[in-house]
Amino acid sequence: MRESADNIGMQRGRFLVCGISAAACFALPAIAQANPETWQLWLERLDDGEQVISPFTRDGRTLYFPGYKKLCKVLRDDHVPIYEGWVKIPIRTIEVLWDVQQYLAGAGIHEPLVVHSGYRTPQTNASTEGAAWMSLHMFGKAVDFHVRGVSISDLADICRSCPVAGGVGYYPEGWVHIDTGPVRSWTA
Template sequence: MRRQFLFLAATAPALLVAPGLAHAAARRRASPPLAQRRLELRHAATGARFEGPYHNGVDFDAGAMRELSIVLADTRTGTVRPFDPKAIDILWEVGARERMASFNVLSGYRTPASNAAVHGAGDSQHMRAAALDVQVPKAKLASFGHAALALGRGGVGSYPDHGFVHVDSGPVRSWGFDRAAGVARAPARTPEQIRLDRMAEAWAQTRRR
């Protein structure tokens, strides 16, 4: 009888603790896995692509960011500059809001010489590797631009006549939007900018063949 009592006394703490451990294990099993952030991105001028996760749910993936920096390199010289992860995150978040999983990028990083060649702003975020000009289908262009504005992070420019939206991780600002009418308007484009846009698309067409 004494041995039976001692056995019950020894196992009682385990019986008391076990339910708590079981609940903790159940909570761990029920916790959702960390959500990866994935992108499918193509540079229109070069045909270079990135497809896959760039963030593991906790931090940016260094290898993926190196690949993205190469895809978004300056198209005139091939110069690569580490791309700003915050700009990539802006694109991903706007895409998630707009249910867009794939992006066609017209311009990423630009060297100062390339920026001058397309008459970019003297303080363009493209020169910081912190800006993306993204082709957007006409039906989604206005909502994409306004979704980017709603984030309140960085700059947003709308170019509906040319079918793209600019997003960057610089100071919060916007252009090309008629707020009174709730629609986007395109800033005037120089003939040189239009010519270079056409050249980029023509080059992209040759890469698709």
């Protein structure tokens, strides 16, 4: 059970959409006070190299749906063809990734977050080696990723210092797990 600490999905809510219905949750000072030019997220999919740079807000407070939708599509399940649809990733997850990317940009690292695994269907999760049976990935609340030019160890440290992150898992074989559950940390 490599992701046993990730096994708290049941308490975190069943509906992926719940995260975007509460506009107040989106009004984080970190985003509202940031330079509007930075209100975007740069993601890349590990499986096919697809990249998206997209703004998810126009004013730092409310969602910019077209941009948000593009990001959700990049975070889709690897095993679900895009024509079968996409799921609404909780905005809190987007915020966490944005915060990590802002930190990296501040350190002079301008690279996409390379996503190994974002949303997972229950079927995909069940067939994922080491995945927690109620993984936060099934709720769109967890992302596994790496960043070119940044060691996994350093990336884990950066994620742990992210004030809006919950759990952070360090996977030395090549990625970091970050989620929006309770604050915790583990090494695989």
